[in-house]
Amino acid sequence: MAAAMASAISCAAATPAVAAQLQAKGCATTPARAVCVRVSKAFSGLHSIDLPTASVSASSSNARTDGAVKSSRVENRRNPALDVVASAGEKKNILMLGGTRFIGLFLARLLVKEGHQVTLFTRGKAAVTSQLPGETDEEYAAYSSQVKHIKGDRQDFESLKAAFGDKGFNVVYDINGREGTEAEAILNAIPALDQYIFCSSAGVYLKSDLLPHREIDAGDPKSRHKGKLDTEALLESKGVKWTSIRPVYIYGPLNYNPVEEWFFHRLKAGRPIPIPSSGLQITQLGHVKDLATAFVAVLGNEKAIGQVYNISGSRYVTFDGIARACAKAGGFPEPELIHYNPKDFDFGKKKAFPLRDQHFFTSIEKAQVELGWTPEFGLVEGLTDSYNLDFGKGTFRKAADFSTDDMILEKLGKKTFVAA
Amino acid sequence: MATIQAAACSNVGQFSCSSAATPRSSASGVVSWLCPSAKFSTELRLSSVSSFSQATSALQNSWLVKQSRREVVLPGKVAAARAAAGGEKNVLIVNTNSGGHAVIGFYFAKDLRAAGYGVTILTLGEEASDKMKKPPFSRFSHVEKDHSPSIRNDTFAKRRQLGHRYGYLEESKKKAWIWIARRNAEQSGHGDTQELKELGVQTVWGSNTDIGAAVGSAKFEIVLDNNGKDMDAVKPVADWAKSSGAEQFLFISSAGIYKTTDEPPSVEGDAVKSAGHAEVEKYISELGFSSWASFRPQYMTGSGNNKDCEEWFFDRIVRGRPILVPQPGLQLSNVAHVSDLSSMLTLAVQKPEAANGQIFNAVSDRAVTLAGFARICAKAAGKEVEIITYDPKAAGVDAKKAFPFRTVHFYAEPRAAKELLGWTSKTNLPEDLKERYAEYIKIGRDKKDIKFELDDKILAAVKQPVTV
Numbered sequence: 083m084a085a086a087m088a089s090a091i092s093c094a095a096a097t098p099a100v101a102a103q104l105q106a107k108g109c110a111t112t113p114a115r116a117v118c119v120r121v122s123k124a125f126s127g128l129h130s131i132d133l134p135t136a137s138v139s140a141s142s143s144n145a146r147t148d149g150a151v152k153s154s155r156v157e158n159r160r161n162p163a164l165d166v167v168a169s170a171g172e173k174k175n176i177l178m179l180g181g182t183r184f185i186g187l188f189l190a191r192l193l194v195k196e197g198h199q200v201t202l203f204t205r206g207k208a209a210v211t212s213q214l215p216g217e218t219d220e221e222y223a224a225y226s227s228q229v230k231h232i233k234g235d236r237q238d239f240e241s242l243k244a245a246f247g248d249k250g251f252n253v254v255y256d257i258n259g260r261e262g263t264e265a266e267a268i269l270n271a272i273p274a275l276d277q278y279i280f281c282s283s284a285g286v287y288l289k290s291d292l293l294p295h296r297e298i299d300a301g302d303p304k305s306r307h308k309g310k311l312d313t314e315a316l317l318e319s320k321g322v323k324w325t326s327i328r329p330v331y332i333y334g335p336l337n338y339n340p341v342e343e344w345f346f347h348r349l350k351a352g353r354p355i356p357i358p359s360s361g362l363q364i365t366q367l368g369h370v371k372d373l374a375t376a377f378v379a380v381l382g383n384e385k386a387i388g389q390v391y392n393i394s395g396s397r398y399v400t401f402d403g404i405a406r407a408c409a410k411a412g413g414f415p416e417p418e419l420i421h422y423n424p425k426d427f428d429f430g431k432k433k434a435f436p437l438r439d440q441h442f443f444t445s446i447e448k449a450q451v452e453l454g455w456t457p458e459f460g461l462v463e464g465l466t467d468s469y470n471l472d473f474g475k476g477t478f479r480k481a482a483d484f485s486t487d488d489m490i491l492e493k494l495g496k497k498t499f500v501a502a
Numbered sequence: 503m504a505t506i507q508a509a510a511c512s513n514v515g516q517f518s519c520s521s522a523a524t525p526r527s528s529a530s531g532v533v534s535w536l537c538p539s540a541k542f543s544t545e546l547r548l549s550s551v552s553s554f555s556q557a558t559s560a561l562q563n564s565w566l567v568k569q570s571r572r573e574v575v576l577p578g579k580v581a582a583a584r585a586a587a588g589g590e591k592n593v594l595i596v597n598t599n600s601g602g603h604a605v606i607g608f609y610f611a612k613d614l615r616a617a618g619y620g621v622t623i624l625t626l627g628e629e630a631s632d633k634m635k636k637p638p639f640s641r642f643s644h645v646e647k648d649h650s651p652s653i654r655n656d657t658f659a660k661r662r663q664l665g666h667r668y669g670y671l672e673e674s675k676k677k678a679w680i681w682i683a684r685r686n687a688e689q690s691g692h693g694d695t696q697e698l699k700e701l702g703v704q705t706v707w708g709s710n711t712d713i714g715a716a717v718g719s720a721k722f723e724i725v726l727d728n729n730g731k732d733m734d735a736v737k738p739v740a741d742w743a744k745s746s747g748a749e750q751f752l753f754i755s756s757a758g759i760y761k762t763t764d765e766p767p768s769v770e771g772d773a774v775k776s777a778g779h780a781e782v783e784k785y786i787s788e789l790g791f792s793s794w795a796s797f798r799p800q801y802m803t804g805s806g807n808n809k810d811c812e813e814w815f816f817d818r819i820v821r822g823r824p825i826l827v828p829q830p831g832l833q834l835s836n837v838a839h840v841s842d843l844s845s846m847l848t849l850a851v852q853k854p855e856a857a858n859g860q861i862f863n864a865v866s867d868r869a870v871t872l873a874g875f876a877r878i879c880a881k882a883a884g885k886e887v888e889i890i891t892y893d894p895k896a897a898g899v900d901a902k903k904a905f906p907f908r909t910v911h912f913y914a915e916p917r918a919a920k921e922l923l924g925w926t927s928k929t930n931l932p933e934d935l936k937e938r939y940a941e942y943i944k945i946g947r948d949k950k951d952i953k954f955e956l957d958d959k960i961l962a963a964v965k966q967p968v969t970v
Contacts, residue, residue: 290874291870291871291873291874291875291877291878292868292869292870292874292878292931293834293868293869293870293871294868294869359830360829360830360832362830362832362833362911363832364766364834364911397765397766397767397769398765398766398767399764399765399766400764400765400911402764403763403764403765406764407764407765440832441832441834441871445867447920461765
């Protein structure tokens with residue numbers, strides 16, 4: 083790779099090929115200096131992952147103008163010639179905002195396993211710790227005895243300094259922040275931080291005819307995720323060392339957003355699956371465990387400072403394809419798909435389909451190249467994990483509601499169903 | 503060499519030369535640059551410019567620099583010197599004489615010359631055939647001599663002028679024709695030029711079944727087949743390359759062979775439909791070349807294209823006709839600037855170990871929806887457009903004839919090229935299509951009388967147009 087760099091004719095310089103899958107293939111493309119962050123098995127389904135760091139990030143240094151609407155944010159302040167080493171050795175004192183519902187459950191465990199001190203800051207609505215499906219008693223005991231908790235409300239800005247200002251936190255994982263003011267309040271409470279790591283959303287991207295979305299693309303100031311965009315801008319303006327992660331649709335055991343759950347309800351009931359318009363809309367699902375490892379990969383990573391990363395699965399999927407993948411994951415026969423024109427219906431306040439009716443997917447190349455991170459789960463494999471550990475056991479968050487399905491079936495003259 | 507590439511790519515309009523390009527001005531206030539290592543192709547004489555910065559921006563807008571943004575021009579003299587020094591490898595491009603892929607050989611030849619390789623392009627058929635009057639072939643090496651009085655005066659004046667520099671009348675006569683041809687090309691946006699010949703590319707014609715007859719005893723370390731779709735067409739080329747001692751064999755295949763998938767994009771290694779291209783790839787892989795690779799393109803745009811791409815959309819946009827897109831309109835496709843393909847091929851030639859045994863999706867790294875492409879074309883033309891989606895079956899038309907792109911998701915990503923060759927995509931459709939539109943107007947195609955029978959049939963069948 084060093085030789086390739088030296089002789090690079092291409093003006094953009096060679097992008098370092100350190101994606102984990104290449105390493106798995108045994109290609110001779112190891113970076114000059116690699117530090118492996120070993121993420122151990124915290125629960126079933128998660129394999130040991132070596133996360134070698136990229137030795138050079140050349141690709142990130144070029145602001146691309148390739149026709150997609152370009153963001154006005156200053157892209158890259160890094161010197162691409164620097165070799166970067168993840169400070170895998172240094173243990174951090176981490177404050178996690180959230181951590182008791184979905185993403186944080188998996189992320190906190192990884193961080194504790196790595197030897198970091200982790201404190202969750204929540205209102206206490208959900209239990210501070212609970213054993214995950216597939217987690218052994220020993221693993222759970224190890225985690226629950228080490229993770230700490232501070233009870234409070236992050237919306238009460240005045241109380242924050244007293245709550246955690248003097249605890250010596252040097253890293254914040256902001257998993258549940260929505261508005262710039264919320265992040266600002268945290269920064270006011272803890273002025274000196276090594277890193278502020280924020281869970282943003284790919285929902286900030288402006289809709290485009292050119293896809294996939296890339297980190298350099300413009301955000302949509304009118305999107306309902308505007309607060310996430312504002313938070314990123316605020317972090318940038320404060321001069322704090324920040325990193326932002328933009329997931330697409332997250333799925334996995336304990337998902338409280340009805341992504342796979344919506345499909346599993348219908349498959350279990352033996353119902354046809356109504357899909358709006360052509361079913362050719364393309365989106366992207368990312369397993370929560372892969373998201374957690376990405377969050378770990380940016381910790382203490384100099385490369386990641388001031389950077390935004392799309393994190394999701396490495397393949398995209400059509401709406402029809404999700405239905406079929408869920409069927410495979412749960413061992414169901416191939417489902418009947420019904421397509422309808424959503425404009426012909428008035429569903430009131432109810433959502434007839436859980437996903438945005440448009441193309442919505444991102445490129446995860448930047449994270450793969452710069453962080454050496456890559457998703458472990460393929461779609462069917464990941465949905466199987468979700469089904470086996472959660473929805474296939476009869477657990478769910480939202481009860482099945484087929485009222486919109488029945489409206490569609492009736493209008494299209496199909497047989498209506500009585501719930502089994 | 504690296505200097506030129508870097509300068510050309512990193513900053514549109516900047517042009518530097520391997521030796522220092524010295525600007526000089528003459529008494530008449532004309533500013534020009536002359537690259538001392540070049541003969542004439544890098545000299546740009548700009549009249550009526552009063553300042554350096556004006557000259558620079560004029561330079562930026564010139565045809566030559568636009569070309570240099572994509573392909574870098576190394577005159578034959580430099581390459582010849584390189585060859586004399588030894589170590590220059592030779593590439594044979596076996597090129598189709600028609601169709602969407604024809605233009606690949608044109609750009610690849612230029613990129614290879616800039617990278618210091620010897621290049622021969624063997625086009626199938628005969629040099630005198632009608633097919634050779636169309637681009638890109640009209641820009642290979644043949645120049646139609648226009649003997650009209652005004653041209654004769656021009657060339658006489660030019661010959662006198664050049665004669666002062668070159669002294670030798672025959673030489674200046676040749677250069678005069680070339681100068682006229684390029685001026686015409688610049689002014690009209692088309693016309694015959696000798697772009698490949700000027701660069702020292704050998705242009706020959708012949709058959710894929712008897713390559714020896716076309717190239718004689720010339721030795722080629724690298725061979726590209728940019729012609730065949732099946733074993734009948736490619737096997738003879740591959741066999742000849744093997745028996746003549748070629749080290750590397752490259753093949754232009756097609757991303758159309760990927761099987762449809764629920765989980766796009768099509769990525770190298772995914773299942774393909776057998777027969778045709780796939781059979782060829784397998785055959786090449788087993789022949790024992792030190793390096794072989796296959797490139798799977800989708801659609802291409804770029805000056806010199808042989809087959810309509812965006813033109814189909816411009817035809818309708820300039821005439822105020824709606825663009826009819828088979829439903830639902832959000833099917834994804836890929837249109838790459840052909841220079842993305844030529845740069846990928848060149849990298850494979852420069853890095854044969856990295857490329858060996860690999861499939862490369864030869865596409866840009868942004869997909870575009872069918873309706874979205876129509877929108878981008880309209881924006882490039884600076885015009886409004888109405889987009890109507892329709893069901894081809896209901897309208898009683900064959901979608902293949904009624905629309906220029908496949909109407910299912912046709913979506914591959916160039917992951918292998920990025921990971922293994924360090925390749926990056928430079929395609930910028932909104933900008934690229936602006937250039938294409940400018941050329942479309944220059945050649946007067948907007949004035950052409952075109953019948954839109956299928957469009958009218960569809961419009962008649964569509965009772966309630968659904969605008970996207």
